[in-house]
Amino acid sequence: MASLREIRRKIKSVRSTQQITKAMKMVAAARMRRAHAAILASRPFAVKMESAIRDLALLEIPAELAALPEVRIHPFFEPRGEERPGLVLITADKGLCGAFNTNLIRASIDWMRRQQGRQAAVAVVGKKGRDFLNRLRGNGPEVLTEVVGAFPKVGFAHAELLGKAVIDAYLTGRLTRVAVIYNEFKSIVSQRVVETQLLPIPAPSGKRGTGEGFQFEPGREELLDALLPRFVKAQLYRFLLESQAAELAARMNAMDAASKNAGELIESLTLGLNRTRQGIITREIAELVGGAEALAS
Numbered sequence: 001m002a003s004l005r006e007i008r009r010k011i012k013s014v015r016s017t018q019q020i021t022k023a024m025k026m027v028a029a030a031r032m033r034r035a036h037a038a039i040l041a042s043r044p045f046a047v048k049m050e051s052a053i054r055d056l057a058l059l060e061i062p063a064e065l066a067a068l069p070e071v072r073i074h075p076f077f078e079p080r081g082e083e084r085p086g087l088v089l090i091t092a093d094k095g096l097c098g099a100f101n102t103n104l105i106r107a108s109i110d111w112m113r114r115q116q117g118r119q120a121a122v123a124v125v126g127k128k129g130r131d132f133l134n135r136l137r138g139n140g141p142e143v144l145t146e147v148v149g150a151f152p153k154v155g156f157a158h159a160e161l162l163g164k165a166v167i168d169a170y171l172t173g174r175l176t177r178v179a180v181i182y183n184e185f186k187s188i189v190s191q192r193v194v195e196t197q198l199l200p201i202p203a204p205s206g207k208r209g210t211g212e213g214f215q216f217e218p219g220r221e222e223l224l225d226a227l228l229p230r231f232v233k234a235q236l237y238r239f240l241l242e243s244q245a246a247e248l249a250a251r252m253n254a255m256d257a258a259s260k261n262a263g264e265l266i267e268s269l270t271l272g273l274n275r276t277r278q279g280i281i282t283r284e285i286a287e288l289v290g291g292a293e294a295l296a297s
Helices: 004-057 100-114 127-134 156-171 220-296
Strands: 085-090 121-125 142-147 177-187 190-199
Touching: 004 177, 004 220, 085 100, 085 127, 085 156, 085 220, 100 127, 100 177, 100 190, 100 220, 121 127, 121 156, 142 156, 156 190, 156 220, 177 220, 190 220
Parallel strands: 085 121, 085 177, 121 142
Antiparallel strands: 177 190
């Protein structure tokens, strides 16, 4: 049976851990609110950008222009082969957030299995994803680029760096398609692992327009060349913001569960402490009564 000193030491240790988990929960909650506000602030721009891209993608080129050699399908819309797939894996920089990173890594492993026999490459965000790929050196896909230390203060500069590496690899033919795996922020208690296609830009469904009423200045190709890379980077920025908010929500929930478990453990240890102390007192009383009876006899 553990001594009173050992039980008290355990209670003190668990109580210190509980204070840490409560503090981490409060920090994650404050940061999560700011991350959610950042998502809401970026949403109008993303919606307008996606609407503009949709209009351009559904715009038919007039027959007299389609025959000209300088008019082409933009590479970001052009379907390519499957032989050189790419993946953008967005993980966290730290742990203590439940199954957040584990679910992402499992999804990336499933993606890699589907790409066996192909020249795959991965652009990774977050130290957890980077460490996972480092363990696969020689047996896994090529690492295209790494972005670490971005969370919990993601900025558009991170999306710029990530987008430039991905776009350059796609335009040079190093990649023929690019997917993204990230955690989507649904609510404080719900996050969902999502795999979505980034490049080529999926063709939207809808009725194609004739192009009447559209005027391009300086020209259609120049507009697409300037707009589409911004659209890809804006998409990556949204994915980073979603992942950031989802990570903080997952950490807040994990620390809340840890604090509750610590409280239950403290109650259990306190009950054991009281029982041990009661047993010691009972034994001492019995010894005193036995000694008194021995003296009386």
